[in-house]
Amino acid sequence: MNSNRQTRTGLYGSALAPDDQRRAFRDGAVPVAVYGLGKMGLPLAAVYADVTGNVVGVDIDADVVQTVNDGGCHVAKEPGLPELVAEQVECGAFRATTDSVAAARSAAVHVVIVPTPLTEDREPDLAAFEAVLDSIADGLALGDTVIVECTVPPGTSADLVVPYLESKSGVSRDEFGVAFCPERTSSGRALRDITASHPKVVGGVDSESTRVAALLYGEITSNEVIPVCDATTAEAVKLFEGVYRDVNIALANELARVRDDLGIDVTAAIEAANTQPYCNIHAPGPGVGGHCIPWYPYFITSRVETETPLLHTARAVNDSMPTFTADTLRDELAATGRDIADSTVAVLGVTYRPGVAETRATPAAGVIDRLCDLGATVVAADPMLDADSIASFGATPVSLSALAERELDAVVVVTPHEEFDDIDWAAFDDLVVIDGRGTLGDIGHRVYQIGGGPRGTTPDTVGSEQVPQATETDGGPRR
Template sequence: MNMLNIDPEQVKRLFDSGALKIAIFGMGKMGLPLAAVFADRGAKVIGVDIDKNRVDMINAGENPVPEEPGLADLISKNVDAGRLRATTDGVQAAKDADVMIILVPTMIDDHGNVNLNPVYDVAEKIAKGLERGNIVITEATMPPGTTESLVPILEKSGLKLGEFGLAHAPERTMTGTAIRDITGQYPKIVGASDESTLNAVSAIYEVINKKGVIRMSSIKAAEAVKVFEGVYRDVNIALANELALFCEEQNLDALEVFKAANTQPYCHIHMPGAGVGGHCIPVYPWFVMNLSKRHTRLIRTARELNDEMPEHMVELTLKALNENGLSAKNANILVLGLTFRGDVYEFRKSPSIPYIERIKEWSENVYVYDPVCSEKDAERYGVKWKEDFRDVDIIVIMNDAKEFKELNLDDLAKSMRNKIIVDGRGIVDKERAKSLGFVYMGVGRK
């Protein structure tokens, strides 16, 4: 179907009639919810993934991303209705689709170099099935300029840009709220190769997003939006962390000061913490640093500071033990949180990993608990699994899982051998803990 020069009302009718065919490459935590939402609105959606087990689960109406609220019902409903299916055959999916969306992971190595091979591999497959009038959209977050670098690959189809459309519409979602985010938490950002493609892609997303679309002047501008969002958060978290470290030196409570400062509308100091993890915030600054011809001093310093926070958590742990006459070597240390964010099963760049590696140099008895993990996960990172607080000398809170926010301090006081809390997420009621005899330390907390 020729999607170029199509008007918004035609797009809506294509959804309503089930005539629009969309192939989404990447059935991960972002791609699968997007596929389910498009299918639920009426499109025929083909989900493409290299993981055959994942593909088989989807085709059976099962949800391989159980932590995403509402997703299981959408998958089951739309697979049963014939609007959603999955495959490992990307070439055939491209041949069958009118619109192809690339939403595969973009990773960096230890030196900040981005690996775009998954994106290029998908583009090669799409080129073998691309037809005149089709539209290719990248949603994966990438360095500005990447989407347009796919043009020579896509033109292996024998078509020239203009005979097919190209756009970037960055995903603006978080694990745990993906469906909410896709359907209207934020406007969709869209940049395209030409006006007709921009009109068509905008109309497509307006069907599923009640907040509408922000139309950008170019594909590169759309790419920069998502990258800058991540850089903003990283830099501001680093500022919060640096101010929190200052508060520790000055015997101030950072959260008290930040809360008061943020009542001024031009001040928005973020939450300090044990470190920054995940696929996004620690990664996107490198897209700017590696592309810029200038020395990106502020961004680079912020990245370094945030990477140092797990080490500061080690320092707080040792300080808390030493000040209470305990030896780190013999203390039972329970780390609460193994994943990078509470209630999300993802370990990429989790601050808990470097913290555990370092604290094991001091202690022979390091344990971990995370409500979304298992003993096997603990073994993978070389620590013991512990689901209770008996004989624990110190708990170190590394992520903000709901269960940790609801810790019963009375029960903790009765169970622990020594009552010490190091709070890396600012989630424990400090005054309540102290009233029960706990020694409390936290990032920026006196």
């Protein structure tokens, strides 16, 4: 056991009464270290600081650490977060460091929320996670509790974290706790989600770990805390949430792909179907992006021997949507007598989600690649990204202010940032537009909405066909 520790109160196996443990937690006698200060980790650390008054945040990025210690916030468009970080730093409840070992030696609760991406072989990459475990092991002591919030394959807490920490720390297995609490937070509403929006699910590798995790999160959230039977079950909860959405979106996308054969507005049919309480079909679109939904199926499939054809099929359908989107534009241009190979196309939105500067697994990448393969000249605009980031996807960056100066033949709206609401569509002549998310109204051009079909067009561009405008959506379930 490491003896170079500051005096603090560990809760695992504590002889204190539960009320006294809660009081110690809220009074700062139970120091907390949060490992990872990204877009989910910083809000979590700030909330812990607000509750306990004694949090150190750990990040490998020295600029992030300096920003936090200066009372700043590097996470954009997160309501209330800049103010909360500044407040907690100013009152001494929150500080940041790159020294993960020192942080571990000072903490009694260790909260891990670092990225767990996929390798090129679609295997979960736990390198960053294991690096954090090395630091925690160096400072682990009797009574500590380790809580994993980042998404990991089922069995990670029991099969990796516990033996890893025991072997490297010298602390006996029955002297520290390990629990999993799935992060259930969305960008743009992180503080609300952490503290109130959703029940907190907790599961430990033993009953005492579950008890401690439930006690801690009972102080963090005003919502319900749901203890499950073990950590592996809690790990599966997060994955099942993501897989449900992936399969559901794949269903919506497959229905959208048969829209032209059926001759109906699929999005309108989905909206009407969802008025039945047992139906909750999500919205179709140009693909599924981010570091969550596209990756979670592989966290499961990489750990099981049983075949999972539905998970693989859903991934294949959703992965095919960027190509479907570009090919639909090709066909729409051909219907007006234009060749996509001679066309200049603007892609609007390169991030995977509106208002979030995140491009991992963004559908825009596949759309741009396919348009380039078809011979189109591709420009792209995104208010969340700089020119170099946009150019890295193979498109020529263009600002929104300069968009009207380009001689465009077509536009593909992949990610509907609110800044696109100000586009003067009348400044363009005879555009063909693919509306990826159903967010455009009547813009005076030929528009094809994925799932909705042609709409909002004038008679001289589509003959006598007049299709009602589809209901706008934010990309979630249609109701």
